[in-house]
Amino acid sequence: SALGRARRILLFGLRATALVLLLLILMRPQRLQSGPGTDQKSVFTVAVDTSASMNTRDVGEASRWEAAREALARGENGFLWKLARAHQLEQRTFAEQVQSFASIAELPTTNVPGRKTDLAGLLRHVAGSDQATRPAGLCIISDGRDNAGGDLAEATGLLRARQIPVWTVCLGEQADVRDLYVRARVSQNFLFADQPAELLVTLNQSGYDGFHVNVHLYREDTYVETRQAVLRQGLVQLAFPVREPGKGLFRYKVRVDPLPEEGDVRNNERVLFARVVDRKVRVLLAEARPHWDSKFLLRALQEDPNLEVTSIFYLAPNKVFSVREQTSSETLQEERVEQPLYLPRTREALYGYDCVLLGKDMDRLLSPEEADMLRDYVAERGGGLVFFRGRAYTGEHPLSELEPVVWEDDLLRDVRWELTAEGQASPVFALDAGQPPDLVVRSLPAMTSITRVRGEKSLAVVLATGRTPEGVTDRQLAALAYQRFGKGKVLTVGAAGLWRWSFLPDGLDEWQGVYRRLWAQLIRWLVSDSDFLPGQDITFHTERYAYQPGERVRLTIRTRQVVADDYHPVLTVQPPVGPALRIEPSRTEGSPDFSATFVPEEEGEYRVTLDNN
Numbered sequence: 001s002a003l004g005r006a007r008r009i010l011l012f013g014l015r016a017t018a019l020v021l022l023l024l025i026l027m028r029p030q031r032l033q034s035g036p037g038t039d040q041k042s043v044f045t046v047a048v049d050t051s052a053s054m055n056t057r058d059v060g061e062a063s064r065w066e067a068a069r070e071a072l073a074r075g076e077n078g079f080l081w082k083l084a085r086a087h088q089l090e091q092r093t094f095a096e097q098v099q100s101f102a103s104i105a106e107l108p109t110t111n112v113p114g115r116k117t118d119l120a121g122l123l124r125h126v127a128g129s130d131q132a133t134r135p136a137g138l139c140i141i142s143d144g145r146d147n148a149g150g151d152l153a154e155a156t157g158l159l160r161a162r163q164i165p166v167w168t169v170c171l172g173e174q175a176d177v178r179d180l181y182v183r184a185r186v187s188q189n190f191l192f193a194d195q196p197a198e199l200l201v202t203l204n205q206s207g208y209d210g211f212h213v214n215v216h217l218y219r220e221d222t223y224v225e226t227r228q229a230v231l232r233q234g235l236v237q238l239a240f241p242v243r244e245p246g247k248g249l250f251r252y253k254v255r256v257d258p259l260p261e262e263g264d265v266r267n268n269e270r271v272l273f274a275r276v277v278d279r280k281v282r283v284l285l286a287e288a289r290p291h292w293d294s295k296f297l298l299r300a301l302q303e304d305p306n307l308e309v310t311s312i313f314y315l316a317p318n319k320v321f322s323v324r325e326q327t328s329s330e331t332l333q334e335e336r337v338e339q340p341l342y343l344p345r346t347r348e349a350l351y352g353y354d355c356v357l358l359g360k361d362m363d364r365l366l367s368p369e370e371a372d373m374l375r376d377y378v379a380e381r382g383g384g385l386v387f388f389r390g391r392a393y394t395g396e397h398p399l400s401e402l403e404p405v406v407w408e409d410d411l412l413r414d415v416r417w418e419l420t421a422e423g424q425a426s427p428v429f430a431l432d433a434g435q436p437p438d439l440v441v442r443s444l445p446a447m448t449s450i451t452r453v454r455g456e457k458s459l460a461v462v463l464a465t466g467r468t469p470e471g472v473t474d475r476q477l478a479a480l481a482y483q484r485f486g487k488g489k490v491l492t493v494g495a496a497g498l499w500r501w502s503f504l505p506d507g508l509d510e511w512q513g514v515y516r517r518l519w520a521q522l523i524r525w526l527v528s529d530s531d532f533l534p535g536q537d538i539t540f541h542t543e544r545y546a547y548q549p550g551e552r553v554r555l556t557i558r559t560r561q562v563v564a565d566d567y568h569p570v571l572t573v574q575p576p577v578g579p580a581l582r583i584e585p586s587r588t589e590g591s592p593d594f595s596a597t598f599v600p601e602e603e604g605e606y607r608v609t610l611d612n613n
Contacts, residue, residue, distance in 0.1 A: 379486025
């Protein structure tokens with residue numbers, strides 16, 4: 001019996017052990033193991049506003065800036081210290097530009113000098129930070145008074161794309177500050193010689209309802225005209241017509257007379273530049289499976305007087321139909337030449353185009369080496385690339401690296417476009433249709449199909465999604481999306497049937513020009529961000545237009561298809577007072593670019609001229 005009892009105890013123990021082991025297996029125990037790169041801390045950014053409005057004294061007896069500075073000083077041994085333990089802490093100030101600081105001791109003690117608050121610039125700076133780092137978040141300390149006129153919708157879209165959370169600390173009271181500030185921009189990203197455009201002015205005010213103001217326009221410091229406006233709640237807009245006879249960079253200034261008891265008269269004036277070109281935008285359209293979309297797109301491009309279009313249609317392996325438009329330098333008349341053309345096989349030939357549009361089955365025509373050349377065209381040349389019929393390849397292909405989205409295989413039929421917040425603010429949809437762009441787009445015919453996307457790339461911005469027949473907006477239907485890629489942009493139209501917008505039914509006659517306008521705006525928007533505008537082989541720029549005295553200014557000259565050894569640029573810097581300074585830029589090693597630096601000592605406007613251009 002003792003032996004039987006021992007056997008029963010042993011069997012019970014074995015059964016209990018087996019039961020425990022079975023439960024452990026069902027619970028799927030796991031051990032976390034650090035993967036590569038997880039030792040690197042994520043980045044948390046703290047940004048404090050240093051614009052002049054922060055000098056307002058309405059935080060007890062202190063100014064907004066003094067309150068912010070005191071909070072940061074306390075935080076060095078408090079919340080900032082805790083953040084620095086958990087994350088890689090980056091501290092920034094922002095006004096006209098974003099600057100870094102290591103300690104509160106580096107910041108002004110009483111007043112801050114910034115002339116404007118550029119919230120959009122700050123958000124773009126954080127969103128465009130090193131892609132290898134993991135962003136943990138952004139904390140903004142500000143009074144929230146944004147008067148730079150930046151595109152906040154696009155900037156917040158970039159943050160959303162990188163999944164960067166934002167916290168805000170607002171300072172100050174809801175005070176009745178009497179102030180007027182001016183925003184101004186040119187209606188197009190760049191202008192064509194001898195073609196009309198508009199300089200658009202926006203007035204925003206507080207405390208001056210019903211006041212009449214004079215808005216003065218100057219071109220190259222020469223008075224042009226004055227227009228009157230009546231201030232009211234919200235924005236007041238007016239437009240000045242502009243027209244330049246020849247190419248160049250032209251300086252305009254808009255100024256409004258100071259108003260009684262105005263809080264800050266420095267923001268009553270805006271300086272802006274109009275870039276004018278005298279050569280048409282060179283566009284390449286290639287399609288390996290011709291469709292209604294490619295036919296109507298080609299017609300819209302050819303009807304645009306500012307485009308020079310080369311179209312190549314591969315109808316069969318040994319049958320190519322192509323048309324090249326050429327502008328005669330003697331008569332400035334357009335000529336169409338039908339001749340056998342093929343896709344550019346050299347960088348020199350490809351880089352001659354300002355924008356490239358690709359249709360379906362391009363993997364049949366582009367080798368991996370030529371796809372790499374197209375990648376360099378966007379990243380290095382700053383060219384614009386459009387996939388105008390969705391995925392231009394089947395299976396795996398190097399072109400997929402360029403696209404802003406990752407595709408699924410399934411399609412949805414009869415889907416209308418729905419603009420995102422970024423799309424409503426984008427110049428692509430400045431359709432001049434007499435109605436808000438989102439209303440126009442929702443009213444236009446549905447697409448024949450839209451392809452679903454699995455996801456968006458980290459810096460992708462979706463301008464339009466799909467709205468199903470049931471009225472549901474689906475983020476996975478990225479009808480129009482783009483991303484910056486190096487110096488250029490890549491845009492994807494994830495829909496078939498956009499040609500329906502050029503062939504509208506009765507009742508939509510008022511929007512017959514929307515299709516052509518959309519493509520005209522889209523091409524100009526892509527080209528305007530390139531280092532080289534149409535016809536340019538040399539460009540000259542600074543990193544920004546506003547600098548502080550004593551801050552080093554870097555000047556960059558980029559060349560394209562120029563023999564660098566034979567090119568000897570010279571810069572002339574004219575300060576606000578005193579003699580001009582002559583600078584000979586140095587060539588960047590291993591590059592066709594040149595650069596130079598100088599340090600402005602006094603406040604004022606500096607004019608830098610590139611000679612031997």
